[in-house]
Amino acid sequence: MSRPIRLALAAAGLTALAGLASAQAFEPQKAHELRESHMKLMGAHLGVLGAMAKGETDYDAATAGAAAGALAGLADAVGAAGDVYWVEGSSSEQIADSRALPAIWEKMGEFEEHQASLVEATSVMQDAAGTDLAALQGAMGGLGGACGDCHKAFRKPEE
Amino acid sequence: MIRRALGAAAALALLAAGTGWVLTAPEPLPEEVLAGPPGDAARGARVFAAAGCAACHVAPEADIGDAPVLSGGRAFASPFGTFYAPNISPSTQGVGDWSDAEIVNAVMRGVSPSGAHYYPALPYAAYARAEPQDMRDLVAHLRELPPSEAENRPHDLPFPFSIRRGVGLWKLMNLREEWVVDGDLPEPAERGRYIAEALAHCGECHTPRGPLGGLDQARWLSGAPNPSGEGRIPNITPAGLDWSEEDIAYYLETGFTPDFDTAGGEMALVVEEMARLSSEDRAAVAAYLKSVPPVE
Numbered sequence: 001m002s003r004p005i006r007l008a009l010a011a012a013g014l015t016a017l018a019g020l021a022s023a024q025a026f027e028p029q030k031a032h033e034l035r036e037s038h039m040k041l042m043g044a045h046l047g048v049l050g051a052m053a054k055g056e057t058d059y060d061a062a063t064a065g066a067a068a069g070a071l072a073g074l075a076d077a078v079g080a081a082g083d084v085y086w087v088e089g090s091s092s093e094q095i096a097d098s099r100a101l102p103a104i105w106e107k108m109g110e111f112e113e114h115q116a117s118l119v120e121a122t123s124v125m126q127d128a129a130g131t132d133l134a135a136l137q138g139a140m141g142g143l144g145g146a147c148g149d150c151h152k153a154f155r156k157p158e159e
Numbered sequence: 160m161i162r163r164a165l166g167a168a169a170a171l172a173l174l175a176a177g178t179g180w181v182l183t184a185p186e187p188l189p190e191e192v193l194a195g196p197p198g199d200a201a202r203g204a205r206v207f208a209a210a211g212c213a214a215c216h217v218a219p220e221a222d223i224g225d226a227p228v229l230s231g232g233r234a235f236a237s238p239f240g241t242f243y244a245p246n247i248s249p250s251t252q253g254v255g256d257w258s259d260a261e262i263v264n265a266v267m268r269g270v271s272p273s274g275a276h277y278y279p280a281l282p283y284a285a286y287a288r289a290e291p292q293d294m295r296d297l298v299a300h301l302r303e304l305p306p307s308e309a310e311n312r313p314h315d316l317p318f319p320f321s322i323r324r325g326v327g328l329w330k331l332m333n334l335r336e337e338w339v340v341d342g343d344l345p346e347p348a349e350r351g352r353y354i355a356e357a358l359a360h361c362g363e364c365h366t367p368r369g370p371l372g373g374l375d376q377a378r379w380l381s382g383a384p385n386p387s388g389e390g391r392i393p394n395i396t397p398a399g400l401d402w403s404e405e406d407i408a409y410y411l412e413t414g415f416t417p418d419f420d421t422a423g424g425e426m427a428l429v430v431e432e433m434a435r436l437s438s439e440d441r442a443a444v445a446a447y448l449k450s451v452p453p454v455e
Binding site for chain 1: 385390391393405406409413419420421422423427428430434
């Protein structure tokens with residue numbers, strides 16, 4: 001295949017991909033709803049770990065390990081879904097009930113650093129949760145900090 | 160006759176003005192309160208965290224961390240204008256050249272080394288209830304933190320709030336040494352009252368204010384508009400917060416609510432400070448919150 005033709009084909013492919021990507025981005029309302037579902041799922045697995053940390057349920061290494069694994073997977077998935085989740089037009093000023101502050105779009109680099117911190121904190125928890133109760137309890141503070149740091153900067157306070 | 164009446168009126172006005180001048184004068188702490196054993200920096204680190212100094216006095220967006228740089232500069236919007244937190248690091252721009260007594264007077268009485276009033280954006284109405292020894296410990300810790308030579312930014316206040324002497328009037332109306340939740344409380348609620356009312360100044364955000372910015376003590380901790388304009392600060396009396404004491408203590412340690420949402424906004428900073436306290440102290444604050452009169 002000659003070079004010009006290869007280039008033309010590559011360009012066509014890129015254009016097609018770009019078209020695909022924009023076609024795949026969620027509508028703002030849909031993006032908002034899925035983000036909230038994602039956060040609630042994280043809360044569910046945190047709830048299993050937290051109940052053990054607080055002594056409300058007995059510590060069980062297998063259960064804790066599974067919850068921590070799911071949590072780490074969800075944290076990875078937030079980052080991976082960035083382009084489809086944080087679509088323009090879905091901030092707290094544009095969607096009723098959204099608490100995603102416009103600052104997310106204004107400081108996307110900083111926002112992504114917070115996501116990386118979350119991934120790091122969930123990975124620490126993944127190592128700790130199956131070890132013993134003390135390790136699990138110790139990792140909860142770091143997780144709370146990772147969640148809280150981002151919420152502090154980028155989530156609208158409750159009405 | 161008329162002249163005499165005018166003269167009397169003028170004398171009365173002068174007397175009133177004079178009385179007002181005397182009443183609004185800054186009032187430093189007595190010597191015997193300021194005297195005492197030197198501060199213990201290690202103890203002071205916990206007092207410093209409980210008093211929440213760093214959350215307001217670090218630079219905007221800066222992390223608190225283990226050795227916060229108290230360079231100031233954060234803006235605090237209020238109905239009276241915008242306050243800028245000053246540099247309180249141990250430097251020439253900060254409080255490095257002040258005596259211990261001068262710093263304690265600033266914190267507990269809102270009086271500067273030159274004898275001027277500070278605005279109550281500095282919550283000295285809470286710190287006035289603190290143990291002087293805790294304050295000396297706090298000062299010892301403060302002196303070990305990193306210095307910053309950042310210059311102070313003047314507050315942005317319209318007339319008449321730009322007149323510092325007027326703060327004397329505010330102090331007359333709002334400075335109380337008694338506890339808000341008065342009477343004997345069982346331990347650990349009593350310890351919790353000390354932390355919450357004297358150090359952590361929870362009421363500054365969680366209690367609604369009157370027209371002149373004084374806290375409405377009848378509605379203590381019952382929630383208030385957020386001064387930043389976004390949302391509302393929640394009611395944390397038993398009428399508004401039905402979490403268990405364990406849940407409250409755990410929230411103050413990790414930031415996690417009972418359904419594993421987390422603290423946001425300013426409260427995330429507060430949690431960062433409360434996490435540095437002992438678990439007994441967090442449990443004490445939780446016990447205190449259960450002793451606060453419920454306000455709908």
